Amino acid sequence: MNAGQPVHGGGADGPSVDTMHAESRPATAGATTPGSTAASETAAARTPGSETPGSETPGSATAMVFDGPGRPHRAVAVEPGPPGAGELHVAIEFATVCGSDVHTALGHRDEPTPLVLGHEAVGRVVAAGSEAPASVGDRVVCSVAVHCGDCDRCARGIPQKCRRLRKYGHSEFSDDWPLSGGFATHARLLPGTPVVVVGEELPAAVLAPAGCGIATAWAALAAAERIRPLAGADVLVTGGGLIGLAATAMAVERGARVTVSDPDSERRELARRFGAASAIDPRDPVRDSSAGRPPGSPAALDGFDIVLDASGAPGAVAAGLAAVATGGTVVWAGSVFPTDPVPIVPERIVRGLVTIAGVHNYAPSDLEGAVRFLQRHGRRLPFAELVGEVFPLERIDAALVRAAERREIRVGVVPASR
Numbered sequence: 024m025n026a027g028q029p030v031h032g033g034g035a036d037g038p039s040v041d042t043m044h045a046e047s048r049p050a051t052a053g054a055t056t057p058g059s060t061a062a063s064e065t066a067a068a069r070t071p072g073s074e075t076p077g078s079e080t081p082g083s084a085t086a087m088v089f090d091g092p093g094r095p096h097r098a099v100a101v102e103p104g105p106p107g108a109g110e111l112h113v114a115i116e117f118a119t120v121c122g123s124d125v126h127t128a129l130g131h132r133d134e135p136t137p138l139v140l141g142h143e144a145v146g147r148v149v150a151a152g153s154e155a156p157a158s159v160g161d162r163v164v165c166s167v168a169v170h171c172g173d174c175d176r177c178a179r180g181i182p183q184k185c186r187r188l189r190k191y192g193h194s195e196f197s198d199d200w201p202l203s204g205g206f207a208t209h210a211r212l213l214p215g216t217p218v219v220v221v222g223e224e225l226p227a228a229v230l231a232p233a234g235c236g237i238a239t240a241w242a243a244l245a246a247a248e249r250i251r252p253l254a255g256a257d258v259l260v261t262g263g264g265l266i267g268l269a270a271t272a273m274a275v276e277r278g279a280r281v282t283v284s285d286p287d288s289e290r291r292e293l294a295r296r297f298g299a300a301s302a303i304d305p306r307d308p309v310r311d312s313s314a315g316r317p318p319g320s321p322a323a324l325d326g327f328d329i330v331l332d333a334s335g336a337p338g339a340v341a342a343g344l345a346a347v348a349t350g351g352t353v354v355w356a357g358s359v360f361p362t363d364p365v366p367i368v369p370e371r372i373v374r375g376l377v378t379i380a381g382v383h384n385y386a387p388s389d390l391e392g393a394v395r396f397l398q399r400h401g402r403r404l405p406f407a408e409l410v411g412e413v414f415p416l417e418r419i420d421a422a423l424v425r426a427a428e429r430r431e432i433r434v435g436v437v438p439a440s441r
């Protein structure tokens with residue numbers, strides 16, 4: 024399914040709304056909210072900037088504002104004003120709900136509130152400031168984060184950990200930056216935000232997740248390839264969600280043989296369709312000397328050359344450590360929420376010449392690589408099928424409830440007027 028399918032309306036076929044997320048009110052501009060927090064209902068207009076001639080200031084935008092776990096989103100009208108130098112105003116075409124949105128909604132991770140969630144989206148530029156990275160009319164995706172470009176971390180090549188990093192969908196809703204997330208009709212992309220013009224070919228549902236899950240998969244493989252090439256490597260991917268599936272397809276394209284481990288049979292089947300040579304249930308009895316190894320694997324007897332955890336599950340992380348070959352690399356990308364610790368036997372790492380790398384956020388080049396990969400393979404592979412139910416923006420609470428049920432890889436969200 025993709026963005027062209029009928030959206031999930033307000034009918035009885037949607038999931039019942041639990042106590043975590045009561046139904047939100049319609050997203051009408053200028054809606055008022057009883058008991059609202061410090062956020063203003065109509066955020067201040069931006070300081071007039073030096074926008075490109077031809078840019079049009081978008082009319083009123085609507086942001087769905089999250090006030091904390093257990094509280095419904097509220098629709099807040101925002102007057103964006105003209106874009107400043109280097110800024111883009113983007114009309115959201117389609118957004119997807121990432122697992123971290125769900126974790127925040129459930130209170131499993133702390134974020135400043137109020138805020139506008141959503142950091143996987145594709146949209147169209149409706150206004151561009153001078154020296155902005157795209158033009159009015161361009162269809163774009165953007166990085167999950169914007170970095171300053173001149174702090175010590177930016178200087179040493181880890182802009183994703185910039186001292187002044189600001190992240191879409193993770194920043195406090197404020198007059199300074201009200202349109203900071205994907206669950207809105209519009210977003211304001213700050214100067215310096217990595218942006219990729221994506222063209223018109225691919226369905227929005229394929230492109231929207233590029234800015235988080237798919238770019239993270241690209242970054243995880245880049246981390247692995249700093250140690251050894253993927254060509255000819257035997258790779259274990261633990262976790263068959265978006266990062267794991269995308270990484271599987273990318274690794275196979277570069278000549279790796281990939282095994283995916285996931286307890287969900289539907290995800291194992293998806294993994295095969297994304298090119299995995301085998302897909303295993305981690306709960307199956309181990310029939311090999313290396314934990315997690317599929318029976319009959321042609322991998323070198325001592326394990327996998329590259330192990331990528333995309334699940335964040337402590338058991339999967341531990342199994343991956345046990346399954347890595349001598350001289351192998353372990354990349355952790357899924358552990359973005361607090362979990363129990365995982366025991367590590369230092370001698371195993373030392374004698375096994377094992378490298379462990381963490382990947383979080385990603386560099387601008389990773390977003391570019393992810394989009395180019397989608398442009399080459401986004402139609403051949405079943406990326407569009409990863410988005411199941413699609414909800415109108417004003418039903419964002421129901422979309423988050425649905426996403427928390429993990430019935431599909433991604434839930435879609437579209438502004439109601441589209």
Ligand SMILES: [Zn+2]
Pocket residue numbers: 121122123124142235236
């Ligand atoms: Zn994400």
Ligand SMILES: [Zn+2]
Pocket residue numbers: 170171172173174175176177178182185186187188
């Ligand atoms: Zn910086």
